Amino acid sequence: MTDVRKTQGVAPLMTMNAYENALRQFDEAVRVMGLTENQVAMIREPRKIIELKLTVRMDDGSIQVFQAFRVQHSLMRGPAKGGVRFHQDVTRDEVKALAFWMTIKCAVVDIPFGGGKGGIVVDPSKLSLGELEALSRRYFAELGTDVGPEQDIPAPDVNTNPQIMAWFMDTYSMHQRRHAPGVVTGKPLELGGSEGRTQATAQGMVYTLEEAIRHLGMEQDGTTIAIQGFGNAGSNAALLLSEKGMKIVAISDVTGAYRNDTGIDVGTAVEWTKANGGRLIGFHESGAAEPMEDPMALLELDVDVLIPAALENQITARNANNVKAKIIAECANGPVTPEADEILNGKGVFIIPDILCNAGGVTVSYFEWVQNRAAYYWTEERVLEELDRIMRKSFQDVLAASLKYDVPMRVAAFVVAMERVTKTAELRGLYA
Numbered sequence: 038m039t040d041v042r043k044t045q046g047v048a049p050l051m052t053m054n055a056y057e058n059a060l061r062q063f064d065e066a067v068r069v070m071g072l073t074e075n076q077v078a079m080i081r082e083p084r085k086i087i088e089l090k091l092t093v094r095m096d097d098g099s100i101q102v103f104q105a106f107r108v109q110h111s112l113m114r115g116p117a118k119g120g121v122r123f124h125q126d127v128t129r130d131e132v133k134a135l136a137f138w139m140t141i142k143c144a145v146v147d148i149p150f151g152g153g154k155g156g157i158v159v160d161p162s163k164l165s166l167g168e169l170e171a172l173s174r175r176y177f178a179e180l181g182t183d184v185g186p187e188q189d190i191p192a193p194d195v196n197t198n199p200q201i202m203a204w205f206m207d208t209y210s211m212h213q214r215r216h217a218p219g220v221v222t223g224k225p226l227e228l229g230g231s232e233g234r235t236q237a238t239a240q241g242m243v244y245t246l247e248e249a250i251r252h253l254g255m256e257q258d259g260t261t262i263a264i265q266g267f268g269n270a271g272s273n274a275a276l277l278l279s280e281k282g283m284k285i286v287a288i289s290d291v292t293g294a295y296r297n298d299t300g301i302d303v304g305t306a307v308e309w310t311k312a313n314g315g316r317l318i319g320f321h322e323s324g325a326a327e328p329m330e331d332p333m334a335l336l337e338l339d340v341d342v343l344i345p346a347a348l349e350n351q352i353t354a355r356n357a358n359n360v361k362a363k364i365i366a367e368c369a370n371g372p373v374t375p376e377a378d379e380i381l382n383g384k385g386v387f388i389i390p391d392i393l394c395n396a397g398g399v400t401v402s403y404f405e406w407v408q409n410r411a412a413y414y415w416t417e418e419r420v421l422e423e424l425d426r427i428m429r430k431s432f433q434d435v436l437a438a439s440l441k442y443d444v445p446m447r448v449a450a451f452v453v454a455m456e457r458v459t460k461t462a463e464l465r466g467l468y469a
Contacts (some may be wrong), residue, residue: 123197
């Protein structure tokens with residue numbers, strides 16, 4: 038099992054309370070919108086926090102206990118939706134923040150879900166395949182009726198994948214005594230997964246970036262791009278953008294950064310990673326690019342577009358003043374700290390915020406859920422057509438709010454989302 042915090046190759050994570058950051062963003066949007074205390078009270082805090090102690094028998098016969106979480110932030114607009122991550126640094130506050138952001142993200146793209154998130158405190162690289170399966174099944178069995186196609190629909194996240202989703206689905210189905218593919222998304226195609234899911238995050242980003250380029254009056258052909266992180270999102274982004282005539286001039290992962298001002302042959306880079314355990318290590322030997330002495334310098338290159346596609350907190354108060362890109366497309370979650378946000382906004386950098394930019398993944402997860410419920414499966418062409426429509430409309434909705442309130446796109450995205458959530462909450466009222 039691969040740990041993306043080790044393989045995406047970026048700055049060490051800063052000590053920062055993610056939930057406090059989420060509330061800070063929320064409070065800024067509240068100020069802009071002028072929400073009442075009652076409106077705030079209905080959506081600010083998570084509706085349910087589940088904490089579990091999972092006992093698992095290991096291969097050597099010993100019993101190990103793992104701490105685990107599932108947070109449902111909101112069910113106002115539909116079932117909770119959000120991934121499950123397996124990582125040794127998972128915390129309660131991190132999961133609360135991610136569930137909060139999922140509520141916002143689903144509302145930004147106007148799909149009928151609330152926000153959820155889960156996590157297990159574990160280093161999965163230290164587990165055997167059998168231990169990993171036992172832990173996964175124990176987690177889902179312990180969640181019981183708190184998950185379900187109409188309650189809460191998990192998905193892959195850090196260090197989880199389609200195989201783990203298959204174990205989740207099978208565990209739930211066995212307990213329910215029925216085939217229930219809609220309980221999770223991100224499944225293998227053979228078990229009801231959706232076409233187009235693999236590249237969905239990158240594809241959604243591409244649609245929003247095209248809209249941003251058009252809005253700013255830039256020329257798309259020949260646009261120069263630097264991409265931090267060359268995992269699923271970063272590599273697919275590079276492929277898709279190069280196919281559209283844009284020029285990828287720098288890429289990076291944990292093994293280093295590589296640069297070619299005339300344009301990197303992305304196909305060569307992808308094939309190199311396939312031959313080297315998913316990493317770019319030694320990519321300069323291909324002759325397609327030169328190594329950069331400082332991988333973090335990629336963030337400061339003089340390019341049109343910077344795409345952080347790795348980890349959170351990469352652009353901070355320390356390096357934000359050195360960013361030269363005209364557009365930052367946040368393919369990763371939380372790559373820009375709040376302090377850096379203020380600096381970049383002051384410099385006039387156009388940021389496509391993560392809760393909009395990388396929402397292609399959850400949007401196609403929604404399509405998967407719809408297909409599971411109908412037992413009728415779409416072609417990849419239809420998936421991409423629907424994704425194109427939703428992502429471009431969502432960008433324009435957020436842009437309109439940004440211009441209306443004279444606020445950055447991140448604040449505008451929160452405004453759009455919270456208008457939808459608060460409206461739903463008011464229509465539903467309170468059950469007493």
